[in-house]
Amino acid sequence: MMRGYRPTPVSNSTLSFCGSDNSSAYKVDNGLLNNGCFLDALGVVPHVFLLFSTFPILFIGWGSQSSKVHIHHSTWLHFPGHNFRWLLTTVLLFVLVCEIAEGIVSDGFNQSRHLHLYMPAGLAILAAITSIVYYHNIETSNFPKLLIALLIYWTLAFITKTIKFVKYDDHGIGLRQLRFCITGLLALLYGLLLGVEVNVIMQRRYMWFQYPTEVKPPDDLQDLGVRFLQPFVNLLSKSTYWWMNTFITSAHKRPINLKTIGKLPISMRALTNYQRLRKAFDAQIENGPVPLKGSRWIWRALRQAFGRPLVLSITFRFMADLLGFAGPLCISGIVHHISSDNHTALPPVKLLGVHFISSEAFLANAYVLAVLLFLALLLQRTFLQASYYVAIETGIKLRGAIQTKIYNKIMRLCTSNMSMGDMTTAQICSLVARDTNHLMWFFFLCPNLWAMPVQIVIGVLLLYYLLGVSALIGATVIAVLAPLQYFVATRLSRAQKSTLEYTSERLKKTNELLRGIKLLKLYAWEHIFRSSVEETRRQELRNLRTFALYTSLSIFMNAAIPIAAVLTIFVVHVHLHSATDFNLSPAVAFGSLSLFHILVTPLFLLSSVLHSTVKALVSVQKLSEFLGGTELEFNRDSIIQTPANNNGNIKSVAKLVNRKNKAKQDVNRNFEQQDQELTALGAQDEDVCIKIVNGYFTWTQGCPTLTNIDIKVPFGQLTMIVGQVGCGKSSLLLAALGEMQKISGNITWNSLRKSDSEENMRNRGSVAYASQRPWLLNATVEENILFDMAPNEKRYKEVIEVCQLQPDIDTLPQGDQTVIGEKGIILSGGQRQRISVARALYQQTNVVFLDDPFSALDIHLSDHLMHEGILKFLRMEKRTVVLVTHKLQYLPHADWIIAMRDGTVQTQGTLKDIQCAEPELFGQWRTLMNRQDKENSTELKRKSFRRAMYSRDTLATEDEDEDSSITTDEDSLRAELRHRTTIPWSSFATYLRTAGLLLLPLLILSQLTKHSLMVAIDFWLAHWTSHVIAAQIESAERNCTITKDCEFSHSSYLQVFCVLCTLGIVLCLVTSLAVEWTGLRVAKELHCSLLRIIVLAPMRLFETTPLGNILNRFSTDTNTIDQHIPVTLECLSRSTLLCVSAVGVISYVTPLFLIALLPLAIACYFIQKYFRVASRDLQQLEDSTEMPLLLHYSQTIEGLTTIRAFRHEQRFKKKLLEHTDANNISSLFLMAANRWLEVRMEYIGAFVVLIAAVASITNALYSQLSAGLVGLGLTYALMVSNYLNWIVRNLADMEVQLGCVKRVSSLIHTQPENYDGLMTPAQVPAGWPKYGEIQIKNLSVRYDSSLKPVLRHVNAHIKPGQKVGICGRTGSGKSSFSLALFRMVDTFEGQIVIDGIDIAKLPLQTLRSKFSIILQDPILFSGTIRFNLDPERKATDQMLWEALEIAQLMPVVKGLPGGLDAMVTEGGENFSQGQRQLFSLARAFVRKSSILIMDEATASIDMATESILQKVVMTAFADRTVVTIAHRVHTILGSDVVIVMKHGAILEYDEPDILLEQKDSIFSAFVRADK
16 A cells, blocks of 8 residues: 555444445435445446356256257357457456456545445456356357346446446546546446347347357367367467466376377468468469569568468567566556655545545555556566467468478479489478578567567657656667677678588588498598598588677677666766756666666567578578479360370370579469379370470480480380480480470370270379389388279289299388388388389389389399289280380390480381391390390299298398398387487586586586676665665755755765676676587587597498488587577576576565465476476477478479379378478477467466565565665566576477487497407508408308397308309398408407408408498499599599599590599489499499409499490409409309308309309309399
8 A cells, every 4th residue: 555645544343335434425315326335336236146147057057058069179169259258358357456456545545444445346357257257158068048147247237337437427526536437448348248249149149039040160170180279269268378288288198299289270281371372372473474583472472371460460569568568667656656755646536425536546556556567467478479379370371381382393393403403302301491481480570570669669768758868878879789789690690601501511421421331431431531521510610619609799798788778877877967866766777677678678689580581581582483493394285184085095295394484473373283184186106105206305404315316115015225324215214204304306195095995994194103213202111012002902912922022021020011211221222123113013004114123133033023023914914114224135025125325216126127227236235135045944943943042031131131120220219209208417417518627617607607796786776776765865854955965976886886787798798608618619529429439330330220310410419519509508597597586686675475486486397397298299299290291302302203203293292281281280289388388487477576566565665675675676576577488498498409419429329340450550561462362261240249140150262363253142141241351240250361361450441441342332422533433532543544444434524524523413413323333343443452342233234334344354353352242143154263152151162164064053043043
């Protein structure tokens, strides 16, 4: 209660409804309605009626009411005016609280208590709450007839309040009296609520009408899968996220997964928002031509599609910002009224027997201001969170729409864009992952662009009101420093961009290192590549230092500018005013301090908002360029291929349209529309399926890749395309599919011949295509083969049989239900190839394109696939097959042959036609075809022999098949990701330990000292201003007239204040630098240790851990450690110490606060406990749903040709929508969970302010607490409400981010290979091994100590210069034999002696650097050709050209710009598979070691090139030891010795001629099968 109006003490005996101090209160001489107490009593009637009428329904009889519509999750069908009713009820409650407060304050002037002044208002509050609870239950059960009780209540309440208002007006009570205004407002609100009730009757017609309106709940609510209920719940639940309570608490009991969060509401789904965006794009196109360049048209479309909710968000933000100023004003008012005993407020007026007070007198009460501050904080936080929610929800909708738009565009992209590097998979994935997020966050921050100017203007005006001119100077300081902030933010952005470039380069190198780790270890080049990665990391760290410096400056400025501004203001204020001026009161000081906290926030946000805006502008520009990329387009004429016109002939002319040369348009306007339908123009030749006439095709705008193409592919026959490596065979297939850029010519596709029956008609638009590089989905084996076709068990088994996949399926953990990983990572090359072919065979299409399907298969599998799959299975179905192959022995089976040479058709026809027309070419072919035997005599032998030799239980011994164990590791990884227990703080200890003993104490001490100084500054300000007030009171009491006696010296106080502020500013800089430098040190140490251990790790780690998981440690986890943990750590420590400081200060000011702190602390504990678990799950879910989304994009881009060939665009678009919606629902729930936390924490903060205010006011009024300390306590209480939720948010973020530290440190603890030997490199004889003699004695090896041996007691002696061939079935141990020579496997028994030295004694680096090996899968690294051949830079140019000449690559390399310095793209994508293998051969020749191992090295090259290479190897390595692991058995017939292996043991070991003479030998059986 305010000073100056102390009421007379009242005893309990005088307590009565109308009071006992004034008999006139009971007089009714002038009529009942002219008695004030009676008017108040009359107002009780409606409330009593409602309470008694609804009580039986709510608490007794409600269970007997049957619900007409059952809606899940306690949601309901909203009645008309639902939101308006809730808004009016909220305003009504606020006005009633004011009425109670006004009644209590007015009653303070009476000698006895007058209950009628506030008791009716209390009943009205109870009735209002009952009305909304009652309405909620009726709405839930959809039983509107019971609303009649509310109709009566609103009518009675409106009438009673109107009578009271009229009577007040009759007695001259006007606007100067607060109760008059409140009564008028209440009458208006009850009238509006009555109108809402009548509106429900008129629209629902539930009474007085014969036929009530039948309504159904929204479609979303009828779908039990929708769990995101924010759009459907009532306004209170929307505002407080009450509906999330069950979800958040249940997360503590069971993990949150996609099933838990359910489906998105229809209005939030990607398809819905894509259609909205598409309409906006269409509208832009219809309004006029779209400009060739620029992105303004995209912005206009985005505004049209998503602008409306953004306006709502901006409105909420305006209201929140305006309410935010209530804090400083209320603090100023409370402190002012506490520090002053006299008030100028008008005294109360007594009318109708009661006192009426004015608004000024009401607001002069400190307790009233405390309650108003509490209510203002509640509303401000509610509006702020509502603004955040609407903005982020709009951003998420926008992101989903744009991602769908991008995917639509991808489906029409020209393949050459990717193959020529114009548009990489990484760039498109970056567009999806980064740029769409930039737009989403821009929409989130967009309301700040509009709200910040208004906030700044109002803040400066209020500061001027409190401080005068000095406020403008302080604001000028902030305004002057704001551009500096923007400069720092710009530099920060540049540093981040520059860092990102080096990060991308480092990841690219790391990716290559990991993908080629086996080759690098075998060649002892891992340290070269590690040095390359470390060099890039050093450059990245240089940029990270710059980034850390600017981040430190940004943090420093955020903390230091308010201190500098406050210091400037008080210095100027003291110097501007005379020493006799006592204007620097606690009210002014702490009011202005709170205003500065508000004013500085938008200026800090300014840099972030501008930065986000720039990012969004760049992202939209990139989006504009992408949408203008080159597309495939098909001319459409009258007849479009549909199931209805199967009998029509189809002809399509495919062309490409370069979107950059014309106005950008969205051709694919309808998401459901089929793409690239073929049109029928009639067929000229009924027997021709595909015909290309005078075709010139290219991948780029330059010279044509294919020239003068005139070919035809006959119906229902086998067409083979042959030619040397790089002659254009694959390009011809893609040209026929319309994937190449056509310069001229026609492509004609015809339907089935008319002689075919309708029963054999299939979907002619689809082509079953198996690409040269197998393209597989990250799905099960079965799903990859079916490829969305209807399951047919018989057909499926047939396809599995002809592709010989059953033995492979049996070895997989879950059989054909095993998920094969990204790009089929758990499968060998041959398995991937056969699954790709199986998919083409299973599809029921007329046309099948097989691009070199035998490249990764051994001769037995190739023969079986050729005879059983192509010649039998496909021919039986009369399908048109086009086969690209290097295996010329199959040419006699071809019905039509197309021979390619240097990008043109050399000849075409049947084999007999070519024999007559091109005898020389046929002679070359015949030489290579001699090995073929008659199919009928060998097929059964081969089939039975393969089955007899195959042993399933030994498959895991082969290194290829070791990959299958990855699935179990993936399961354990998933278990790790779903591990929901709190991340141990040991990870945090690891992080801090890594920082070192110097930085860690500096970090802790600087933080503690800084926050102690901050508290000291504010305490000194309270002390200073309290002394000003004391001096003012003393001066007034002394009534001094001499100026000297009235003086108050500010100088000593100001000096201390300046010193404290200066120290505070310095410590702000120290703490910001300490945090960032600590993070930088940890980032450097962890990455260095991680890279070192990964390079030294045994191959077993890479075989049992998916590559993506290891790469994630270097990418996502390292990025988190580099850039995110330091910022989170700083924010967490700052928020925690601020809140601890605030609680400490408030407790010091008012110890009574500690009692109230306990329940609030308990509430905070449980809120954070439940939130952290839910938040962690949702963050992991968001990340885990983003990965499949990005994977789907990359898979689509890589398999774009296959998808379009199969005509499966719509299926993949549908899958994209599922992935996008899954990611968006995760993001929405995470955002809603954050809002749930912030609302509760800020409400608790508001309660902290209320308790602190009430306790402080009471202490000040009754215990003489100084006004300065009251201001200090309230200012810190406001700080609690601002920072409380940040503690929990940052704690949750820190827990997730510490998971990165945990994962990285777990990898760092991997046991490395033993690189040291018993001998030093200096002890190894120079030129060792000089002869190449290999002695293997009782050798047994295994891949790991926990696994079975893969080689058992092997003994062999390979003489110097001997050529040894090793053959055997899959899993026999061939590759393990070769790896043992390099100590890549664990040798636990026996030894290998090379040139007299046991290799176990040699250092690994020395051992591996002395041998050469050529692997089956060719690996090229990005860089020059010179670097790929000789990374050690030891060879001369002459040696390199010699190696290239030996590998048949000299013409290819000489034709490239730069020759040896020509660039190789990532993975060698600018060379064909065969050319990459030839480069691998050249790489081995460059080393010229005395021992060469060829591990199935000729699998991917044509037979002509292979024959040349075999001769070259025999001559170039005539005096060297060559060990060849045979893929094609005929390649080792010229060897000196042949080793036949089975089950890890040597079965046969002799010269090939001797073994061939033994008819029962296994080797002779191999050779017979290879003919």
